[in-house]
Amino acid sequence: MLHRQSLAATAAGILLAAGIGATIPAGAGAAPSHPTTPPATAQVVNVRWGGHPTFDRLVIDVRGTLPPVSVRQVKELRADGSGDKVPLAGKYFLEIRLSPAAAHDESGQSVYKGPRLLKIHLPTLKGVALTGDFEGVVTIGAALDTKPVHKSFVLHSPERFVLDIAHPPVGCRR
Template sequence: MLHRQSLATAAAGILLTAGIGATIPAGATATPTRTSAPPAMAQVVNVRWGGHPTFDRLVIDVRGTMPPVSVTPVKVLRYDGSGQKVPLAGKYFLEIRLSPAAAHNESGQSVYKGPRLVKVHLPALKGVALTGDFEGVVTVGAAFHVKPFYKTFVLHSPERFVLDVAHPALLCRG
């Protein structure tokens, strides 16, 4: 008798599930959707920095999947689009390019909450600027008084690009 009850309960569960499933429209999904899906293109949302005992760190926060990043020494920093010189004091500059990426959403509204142009008072890093958000390329400039010796890497959860620059005093110790 107990076996028949178990079978009847299982059959009722199957029929109930099938009945509920039949009421879901064909185009609907059974799984809940995320309220904030990751963006189609990586979004640069912040740039921040900090001093450490032997190096300065510049961090670029990204929403979505980290795009390819290049770091290039340049003689002068220029704003994308206009070509105007970026007013950061320094003798050496690095241009950091993230592509494909944007600092705005699909509606054209800025998602970038970091500084646009700021003087920094650290041993190596002297200034940071958002120099471009144009045609799928975001560029960030960094200024230094002495030639920067640096390493780069990516960290995950959340996504961020890291640039570590050795302090100038350490370069003289050999």
């Protein structure tokens, strides 16, 4: 009898070590990391960037349906709500506005995982900041060293807004 119990215990140990046997699905009993249904208001969750041979790219990741987005050149970046100047160095600035959108969930917890204020060292893009999450409007600021020539488009699955900012011609670079 003792031999049979020893064999059963050894077999159970081998099965557990191999990950075989009664398994519980990952995340069972835990809150899901992503909502199963899209949020009622689009949620801005991240901002990413990258350098390419002829342009710098800024990507805004959104959970839910991408809202209308506007991009405009401004003289300086200001924080929504307070109006305080955003301390990003640059000669030119773009304000990217998503509305209706939020960078927080219904309980007021931030869902935004990107940079709040960051200096970037790319040929054209020099900085990015989350400048606002206020009254259904999310704004992101981009700092540039050269006058911006840009194009934008939307990609799906997952939802994201893409802004490509052209590098200046080789003879015009600082």
